[in-house]
Amino acid sequence: xxxxxxxxxxxxxxxxxxxxxLVMGAVVNKTNFCTMGAVSDFVNMGDTGRLxxxxxxxxxxxxxxxxxxxxGLVDADSAFPPYRGGSLLxxxxxxxxxxxxxxxxxxxxxxxxxxIRIGGGNLKSIVVFAIIGVIAYFMVNPFPxxxxxxxxxxxxxxxxxLSVDVGQGQDLGTLIAADNPVTARLVIGxxxxxxxxxxxxxxxxxxxxxxxxxxxxVVGLAVLAAWYVSSNIGIDADGEMYSLxxxxxxxxxxxxxxxxxPAAGRPLAPQSFTxxxxxxxxxxxxxxxxxxxxxxxxxxxxAGVILGSLxxxxxxxxxxxxxxxxxxxxVNHVVGAVxxxxxxxxxxxxxxxxxITGVSTLAVGSMLTxxxxxxxxxxxxxxxxxxxxxEDEATVFKAVITGLVxxxxxxxxxxxxxxx
Numbered sequence: 001x002x003x004x005x006x007x008x009x010x011x012x013x014x015x016x017x018x019x020x021x022l023v024m025g026a027v028v029n030k031t032n033f034c035t036m037g038a039v040s041d042f043v044n045m046g047d048t049g050r051l052x053x054x055x056x057x058x059x060x061x062x063x064x065x066x067x068x069x070x071x072g073l074v075d076a077d078s079a080f081p082p083y084r085g086g087s088l089l090x091x092x093x094x095x096x097x098x099x100x101x102x103x104x105x106x107x108x109x110x111x112x113x114x115x116i117r118i119g120g121g122n123l124k125s126i127v128v129f130a131i132i133g134v135i136a137y138f139m140v141n142p143f144p145x146x147x148x149x150x151x152x153x154x155x156x157x158x159x160x161x162l163s164v165d166v167g168q169g170q171d172l173g174t175l176i177a178a179d180n181p182v183t184a185r186l187v188i189g190x191x192x193x194x195x196x197x198x199x200x201x202x203x204x205x206x207x208x209x210x211x212x213x214x215x216x217x218v219v220g221l222a223v224l225a226a227w228y229v230s231s232n233i234g235i236d237a238d239g240e241m242y243s244l245x246x247x248x249x250x251x252x253x254x255x256x257x258x259x260x261x262p263a264a265g266r267p268l269a270p271q272s273f274t275x276x277x278x279x280x281x282x283x284x285x286x287x288x289x290x291x292x293x294x295x296x297x298x299x300x301x302x303a304g305v306i307l308g309s310l311x312x313x314x315x316x317x318x319x320x321x322x323x324x325x326x327x328x329x330x331v332n333h334v335v336g337a338v339x340x341x342x343x344x345x346x347x348x349x350x351x352x353x354x355x356i357t358g359v360s361t362l363a364v365g366s367m368l369t370x371x372x373x374x375x376x377x378x379x380x381x382x383x384x385x386x387x388x389x390x391e392d393e394a395t396v397f398k399a400v401i402t403g404l405v406x407x408x409x410x411x412x413x414x415x416x417x418x419x420x
């Protein structure tokens with residue numbers, strides 16, 4: 001996709017991201033594709049339908065990315081955020097993932113689900129959106145009149161030393177075959193993708209659920225489409241081709257004025273869907289008075305998912321206003337939103353941004369984050385369950401230990417509460 005000027009190329013990036021997200025939002029609402037719901041179904045009922053849909057989406061995105069990357073049609077090495085960076089952010093991936101998993105359980109869904117529910121009329125999710133947005137924004141942007149962010153004040157000094165330098169890159173292809181990572185990624189991605197597809201299709205219930213198949217397929221294809229669109233936009237400047245970020249870096253030499261120049265260059269890099277940081281960007285955009293220079297791929301994706309969900313809600317007549325049912329419901333959603341804001345930025349993504357988009361690049365950090373999110377969510381559900389059944393007898397400590405036993409992460413001899 002070649003364009004004669006930056007404004008046309010940038011508009012294509014934004015409109016492409018918006019339209020793909022629009023379709024994804026409608027389908028996710030229609031099929032009830034939900035990552036937190038997938039964990040809940042599995043932990044509480046042993047139902048793997050939505051979990052298989054999630055893994056199916058990962059498989060579709062992963063196979064697509066390694067194939068297109070092999071043929072030079074996707075550039076995940078230059079991604080925003082840098083999933084394959086040479087520094088493995090162990091502390092951020094694991095602690096951020098755990099915080100996010102706990103938060104999404106308390107707040108009744110991940111970042112994407114929050115957007116889907118806003119489109120469906122859920123006012124609680126607007127509150128969650130606002131809280132996530134404020135925290136995510138100040139995690140990466142300084143407080144007014146200061147050079148300090150929430151990240152620098154609360155985390156950077158102790159969490160960044162937990163990182164490990166892995167050299168050229170942290171994706172499995174580079175770690176296993178640094179001399180030929182593209183081919184290694186192709187082989188690993190195809191094998192892993194095939195395993196995930198076979199696992200999903202092994203279930204008769206999954207094969208019989210059109211919604212689970214459709215949800216996983218469309219989400220995976222949407223992630224892949226976003227990678228393709230954002231990787232293949234070029235600007236023809238007097239016969240020389242520039243990427244969006246490349247042109248931005250040479251702006252003073254290439255452009256006659258600052259008209260149409262975005263506020264930052266990193267969001268112009270190849271990317272796919274993630275929602276926590278873009279929710280923060282959306283809050284900053286609103287505070288700025290809707291400055292067009294702040295518009296990013298992630299922000300228009302947020303708007304696209306909400307609008308797609310709204311359209312499906314109206315077409316299916318499922319739109320309904322929903323508010324908090326009790327004070328405890330308010331507390332749970334507020335605490336959950338706070339944890340998602342911190343955790344999503346720390347972990348550099350959410351159940352979409354890391355567990356689907358990030359995993360599609362074969363990044364080890366994304367896989368660690370995926371596991372941490374799953375564990376944080378599953379353990380929170382176990383704690384909630386035991387606190388509900390045993391009430392005062394179940395302290396948080398006892399519920400956590402028993403939950404870890406149920407999840408087979410601690411031996412049965414350490415069980416504190418009888419299984420029910």
